[in-house]
Amino acid sequence: MSTAPDYRAERRADDAARAEQRRLDARAADERRAERERAADERAERLREQRRAERARRRAERAEHRGQALTPRNVYRTGTLALVVASGLASLPAQIIHFVQISPMLLPMPFSLEGAAWVMAAGVAYADERKLSGGVRWLLRVFVLAAAGFAAAINYTYGVGLGLAAGDARVAGVGLAAVTLLGPLLFEIRQWVCTLAAHEDDGDGREQRRHSRARRWHHRPVVRIANRLMSAAPHGSVAYEDAWARAWQIHTGTTEPGMTPDLHRRAVASAADLAAVLRPPTPEANAEEMDEVVMDRSTSDLEESAPGPMEQSTDPSAFEPAPGPESDADPVPLVSVPVRAAVAAESARPRRATGRVPEVARSPRPTRTADELLDEARSVTADWPDTALTADAIRKAVRTSADKARGLRDTLRAERAAAPEGAEASA
Numbered sequence: 001m002s003t004a005p006d007y008r009a010e011r012r013a014d015d016a017a018r019a020e021q022r023r024l025d026a027r028a029a030d031e032r033r034a035e036r037e038r039a040a041d042e043r044a045e046r047l048r049e050q051r052r053a054e055r056a057r058r059r060a061e062r063a064e065h066r067g068q069a070l071t072p073r074n075v076y077r078t079g080t081l082a083l084v085v086a087s088g089l090a091s092l093p094a095q096i097i098h099f100v101q102i103s104p105m106l107l108p109m110p111f112s113l114e115g116a117a118w119v120m121a122a123g124v125a126y127a128d129e130r131k132l133s134g135g136v137r138w139l140l141r142v143f144v145l146a147a148a149g150f151a152a153a154i155n156y157t158y159g160v161g162l163g164l165a166a167g168d169a170r171v172a173g174v175g176l177a178a179v180t181l182l183g184p185l186l187f188e189i190r191q192w193v194c195t196l197a198a199h200e201d202d203g204d205g206r207e208q209r210r211h212s213r214a215r216r217w218h219h220r221p222v223v224r225i226a227n228r229l230m231s232a233a234p235h236g237s238v239a240y241e242d243a244w245a246r247a248w249q250i251h252t253g254t255t256e257p258g259m260t261p262d263l264h265r266r267a268v269a270s271a272a273d274l275a276a277v278l279r280p281p282t283p284e285a286n287a288e289e290m291d292e293v294v295m296d297r298s299t300s301d302l303e304e305s306a307p308g309p310m311e312q313s314t315d316p317s318a319f320e321p322a323p324g325p326e327s328d329a330d331p332v333p334l335v336s337v338p339v340r341a342a343v344a345a346e347s348a349r350p351r352r353a354t355g356r357v358p359e360v361a362r363s364p365r366p367t368r369t370a371d372e373l374l375d376e377a378r379s380v381t382a383d384w385p386d387t388a389l390t391a392d393a394i395r396k397a398v399r400t401s402a403d404k405a406r407g408l409r410d411t412l413r414a415e416r417a418a419a420p421e422g423a424e425a426s427a
Contacts, residue, residue, distance in 0.1 A: 094155045095151060124191060128195045155176035229243040373398065380398060386413070
């Protein structure tokens with residue numbers, strides 16, 4: 001009796017376990033299905049994003065291509081070629097009909113005329129590309145004008161002879177002639193504009209050409225020497241800049257570009273003047289300036305302005321004021337007067353009115369230029385040692401002012417310092 005309930009209990013437990021397992025399996029299946037759906041949705045979203053990015057990229061590429069194709073440069077070049085082709089197609093049938101009516105054997109003539117015009121126009125473009133001489137280009141332009149002009153004359157004759165009214169016939173003839181000339185004219189203008197644009201784009205080449213023109217204009221003797229050196233050397237063995245440097249050295253005697261003997265002389269003089277200005281004042285320089293002031297003044301000025309020896313007065317009454325006519329008035333307080341002023345006032349020697357001597361009363365002084373003064377200083381100090389080159393000695397030797405003597409001293413020292421270097425360079 002006890003086994004039956006146990007069996008049923010175990011069966012119920014097994015059923016419950018199987019039911020729980022089915023629920024777990026169903027839940028796991030639902031989760032796997034949801035995961036697959038989620039992965040599929042993500043994959044589809046990625047594909048959509050990729051397609052959208054691809055479409056955006058293609059749109060950007062097309063926009064960029066349109067932007068590049070529709071630039072003013074491309075529109076002008078492409079449009080000009082289209083107009084040239086249209087003008088050729090418009091002018092060629094009239095020429096064909098005209099020559100075929102004369103004789104079928106003349107059928108190649110229109111193609112020869114149009115072909116000659118366009119081949120010569122292409123030759124102009126090729127000459128521009130190769131940077132040939134202007135004579136070649138103008139010769140080709142003359143051929144283009146001759147062929148196109150002959151074709152225009154034929155078309156004008158054909159248009160006038162169409163049997164139309166006088167006004168319409170003239171319009172037809174002028175129109176056919178203009179169309180014939182329009183193609184070569186537009187092509188030549190297009191080539192001219194493209195050549196100018198290429199020159200503008202080549203900034204470095206333009207600057208180099210400008211520099212070459214300025215060099216040829218400013219230094220013509222050096223250019224002639226450099227050209228002679230280049231023509232004398234084997235082709236390609238000497239660079240032009242090396243020949244230019246050698247020609248500059250031959251013409252000016254210096255290896256520094258742009259410098260000449262005159263510029264070197266001016267540089268030495270400017271350096272000496274600058275050194276004299278920047279030199280700190282010394283007692284010797286102050287004494288030289290005082291000597292210059294004394295020498296610049298005339299003898300009469302010195303006699304009038306230089307007081308004689310004075311004796312200081314120690315008498316106190318000298319500083320007391322003289323009694324006035326009104327003795328009852330209050331006494332005036334004493335004021336100390338400097339001894340120098342009092343002594344000058346009591347100087348017994350009469351002094352004349354000071355002032356500069358008029359120009360007519362002065363003895364004339366010879367005026368020497370800076371170069372004459374420098375040459376005289378060189379000749380005077382030629383055998384002087386370097387230690388004897390002082391401003392005071394030079395001033396006394398050449399009889400000049402202290403300022404000019406200092407400038408001469410600095411210039412002579414600079415020349416003596418540069419002399420050994422020049423000797424070494426020449427050796």
